[in-house]
Amino acid sequence: MDVVKKINKFTPYMLLAPAGIILLLALLYPIGYMVYASFLDWSPSQHIGQAEFIGLRNYINLWNDAAFFESFGVTLKFAFFVVVLEMIIGVGLALLLDREIRGMSVLRVIFILPMMIAPIVVGLMWRYMYHPTVGVFNRTLKEWGFESIPWLSDSGWAFYGVIIADVWQWTPFIFILALAAMQGLPRSALEAAELDGAGEWQKIVHIKLPLMLPVLIITLLLRLIDAFKVLEVVLIMTNGGPGLSTEILALRIFRTAQEFQELGYSAAMSNILLILLMLLTIAMFVYNKIQENRASKMCAMIEKG
Amino acid sequence: MPIIELKNLVKRYGSFKVLHGINLKMVENEFTVFVGPSGCGKSTTLRMIAGLETVTAGDITINGNSIINLEPKSRDLAMVFQDYALYPHMNVAKNMSFALRLQRAPKAEIKQKVEAVAETLGLTDFLHRKPGELSGGQRQRVAIGRALIRDSGTFLFDEPLSNLDAKLRGKMRAELALMHQRVNKNMIYVTHDQIEAMTLADRIVVMHGGHIQQHGSPQELFNEPCNKFVAGFLGSPPMNFLDGDVISKNGVVCVEGDGFIVAVSDEKGKALNEQKSKQITIGVRPSDLTYSEEKQALSNFALRVVVSEYIGTQSVLLTKCFTQDVSVELKSDQILPKNKILNFTALADKVHLFDRVTEIAI
Numbered sequence: 268m269d270v271v272k273k274i275n276k277f278t279p280y281m282l283l284a285p286a287g288i289i290l291l292l293a294l295l296y297p298i299g300y301m302v303y304a305s306f307l308d309w310s311p312s313q314h315i316g317q318a319e320f321i322g323l324r325n326y327i328n329l330w331n332d333a334a335f336f337e338s339f340g341v342t343l344k345f346a347f348f349v350v351v352l353e354m355i356i357g358v359g360l361a362l363l364l365d366r367e368i369r370g371m372s373v374l375r376v377i378f379i380l381p382m383m384i385a386p387i388v389v390g391l392m393w394r395y396m397y398h399p400t401v402g403v404f405n406r407t408l409k410e411w412g413f414e415s416i417p418w419l420s421d422s423g424w425a426f427y428g429v430i431i432a433d434v435w436q437w438t439p440f441i442f443i444l445a446l447a448a449m450q451g452l453p454r455s456a457l458e459a460a461e462l463d464g465a466g467e468w469q470k471i472v473h474i475k476l477p478l479m480l481p482v483l484i485i486t487l488l489l490r491l492i493d494a495f496k497v498l499e500v501v502l503i504m505t506n507g508g509p510g511l512s513t514e515i516l517a518l519r520i521f522r523t524a525q526e527f528q529e530l531g532y533s534a535a536m537s538n539i540l541l542i543l544l545m546l547l548t549i550a551m552f553v554y555n556k557i558q559e560n561r562a563s564k565m566c567a568m569i570e571k572g
Numbered sequence: 573m574p575i576i577e578l579k580n581l582v583k584r585y586g587s588f589k590v591l592h593g594i595n596l597k598m599v600e601n602e603f604t605v606f607v608g609p610s611g612c613g614k615s616t617t618l619r620m621i622a623g624l625e626t627v628t629a630g631d632i633t634i635n636g637n638s639i640i641n642l643e644p645k646s647r648d649l650a651m652v653f654q655d656y657a658l659y660p661h662m663n664v665a666k667n668m669s670f671a672l673r674l675q676r677a678p679k680a681e682i683k684q685k686v687e688a689v690a691e692t693l694g695l696t697d698f699l700h701r702k703p704g705e706l707s708g709g710q711r712q713r714v715a716i717g718r719a720l721i722r723d724s725g726t727f728l729f730d731e732p733l734s735n736l737d738a739k740l741r742g743k744m745r746a747e748l749a750l751m752h753q754r755v756n757k758n759m760i761y762v763t764h765d766q767i768e769a770m771t772l773a774d775r776i777v778v779m780h781g782g783h784i785q786q787h788g789s790p791q792e793l794f795n796e797p798c799n800k801f802v803a804g805f806l807g808s809p810p811m812n813f814l815d816g817d818v819i820s821k822n823g824v825v826c827v828e829g830d831g832f833i834v835a836v837s838d839e840k841g842k843a844l845n846e847q848k849s850k851q852i853t854i855g856v857r858p859s860d861l862t863y864s865e866e867k868q869a870l871s872n873f874a875l876r877v878v879v880s881e882y883i884g885t886q887s888v889l890l891t892k893c894f895t896q897d898v899s900v901e902l903k904s905d906q907i908l909p910k911n912k913i914l915n916f917t918a919l920a921d922k923v924h925l926f927d928r929v930t931e932i933a934i
């Protein structure tokens with residue numbers, strides 16, 4: 268009897284085990300490899316076994332590497348700007364377009380198109396549009412009689428150029444999530460607010476935004492995580508230049524491995540980025556847990572009546 | 573207090589006509605109750621008064637001025653929604669004071685008003701809870717409190733008690749009646765529960781299929797329903813309807829059908845004689861039927877008791893009059909044998925007559 272019970276209890280785990288093991292290997296092996304590599308002085312021509320173990324020297328070098336810190340700063344600045352802009356524009360558009368007008372569904376589809384284009388293509392597209400002489404922006408400026416702008420060749424402008432491209436591509440992501448959140452809002456509470464004397468703006472500030480907040484926070488964290496890893500668009504548009512003005516961390520990691528052939532050093536950088544993203548992910552989970560706890564507490568209260 | 577008038581109000585969703593020209597004038601300080609079966613357009617009417625639905629045709633006036641182009645917030649109305657429509661992220665105090673805070677009323681005044689309303693509704697201990705942490709009945713009261721605190725001229729209620737259990741509903745019904753006596757405002761109340769309508773209303777408006785069937789005081793509607801629908805809708809258990817034909821017996825106008833014969837009052841007899849159609853449906857309320865040992869020549873119902881439902885001091889007998897169902901309400905101490913044909917009688921002026929085809933009262 269007891270044995271049967273035990274077998275019954277373990278059966279589900281046994282059935283899950285193969286998938287679990289594969290998943291663990293697939294996840295942990297590369298990460299473990301990367302962590303291990305960050306303690307090596309390793310060039311691509313060597314087999315990993317031939318590389319010299321140098322302990323924490325890669326990390327110590329990172330600590331003294333001004334270029335790394337600059338790159339880190341660029342990444343933070345980039346992520347901050349794009350996420351703030353995308354949140355404002357995305358949520359703003361959703362608030363504007365959340366109404367029943369004919370053709371709205373077509374418009375919504377058009378709005379989310381940029382998100383569906385491969386980043387490489389987005390990068391190329393924007394590079395051509397930013398082209399100093401034949402790009403659409405400078406041609407238009409010229410036609411209107413303005414000076415042309417050194418979009419990608421000036422270290423100040425290049426940063427904004429990259430931000431604009433990213434905002435163009437990823438605002439739709441926030442837009443659709445905000446729109447979904449908005450359509451889940453309780454209609455009658457909004458009607459009640461109308462009767463209570465709230466105008467459009469007051470409804471947004473006092474009812475819509477607070478009720479959308481949980482979704483918006485998760486959206487923001489997802490976008491933030493993604494913004495820290497952006498690579499292709501910047502690689503294609505500026506390749507980090509001019510100078511280090513647009514060299515975001517992912518690009519620096521890529522170049523360290525590819526151009527400078529320092530695999531161990533780039534692995535160390537990746538680990539720093541990984542830790543940063545892990546913290547963001549944990550923040551997201553904690554926030555989710557708090558929300559769930561609150562919801563279940565409410566349910567319990569209601570059941571008690 | 574404002575006088576609200578609906579003038580030939582029409583509502584159409586696409587090609588689907590929901591309201592077919594509603595005309596109604598609501599007197600000052602009146603408690604008006606809209607009743608009717610599900611889907612008859614009660615909520616639609618209320619929401620049009622509130623400004624939450626557009627008006628297809630016709631007009632709504634307050635004190636003679638058309639309001640159909642006014643925003644909801646400019647109409648001086650407070651509404652209690654069927655699903656409460658509380659703001660989920662605000663606590664009870666914030667929910668109730670939302671309108672006042674939007675008007676930038678002084679903090680002290682808001683606090684004092686919230687406390688006063690919470691006191692009358694028994695919500696003082698819950699002021700800091702969110703709606704999700706309240707029971708249905710408590711949420712209900714918050715929704716009412718949010719309307720009360722506004723001090724607007726008219727209150728609209730859309731089935732506010734429908735989600736409560738029977739006991740709480742009774743209690744809230746009494747509280748609403750008290751509240752109306754105390755605050756003396758226009759109240760427009762939608763329900764499909766006829767007991768709520770009868771107990772609360774100064775005036776009942778019975779709706780069916782997008783038309784007003786009849787409106788008037790509960791007594792008027794109960795005693796003189798204008799058609800078969802109103803007669804059947806008000807009263808519990810509902811009125812019995814039996815088909816019969818007009819005949820003359822010993823010079824008295826009677827209606828006779830399978831298993832029954834009733835003489836009608838002189839007045840109605842005259843009306844019947846003028847009436848072309850002799851096909852009649854009679855209506856008798858279960859409480860107007862009484863048992864009689866003897867068979868009465870001019871008012872007799874031969875009923876066979878099938879089931880007796882004991883509901884306290886009263887019992888409801890479900891009986892068969894030939895093949896048609898008839899219910900009878902009696903004092904419980906009067907015990908009658910089952911499955912035997914018994915004689916019942918009704919007073920002539922308690923018998924309602926309807927044209928069988930048009931269903932209009934005669």
Ligand SMILES: Nc1ncnc2c1ncn2[C@@H]1O[C@H](COP(=O)(O)OP(=O)(O)OP(=O)(O)O)[C@@H](O)[C@H]1O
Pocket residue numbers: 585588590608609610611612613614615616617764
């Ligand atoms: N947005 C809409 N589009 C189309 N038809 C609608 C819409 N809203 C309501 N209706 C229809 O209008 C009719 C009246 O609806 P209403 O909500 O006024 O009914 P009600 O009398 O309040 O019923 P209940 O007692 O069930 O609440 C119904 O037949 C319903 O199907």
Ligand SMILES: [Mg+2]
Pocket residue numbers: 614615616731
């Ligand atoms: Mg309704």
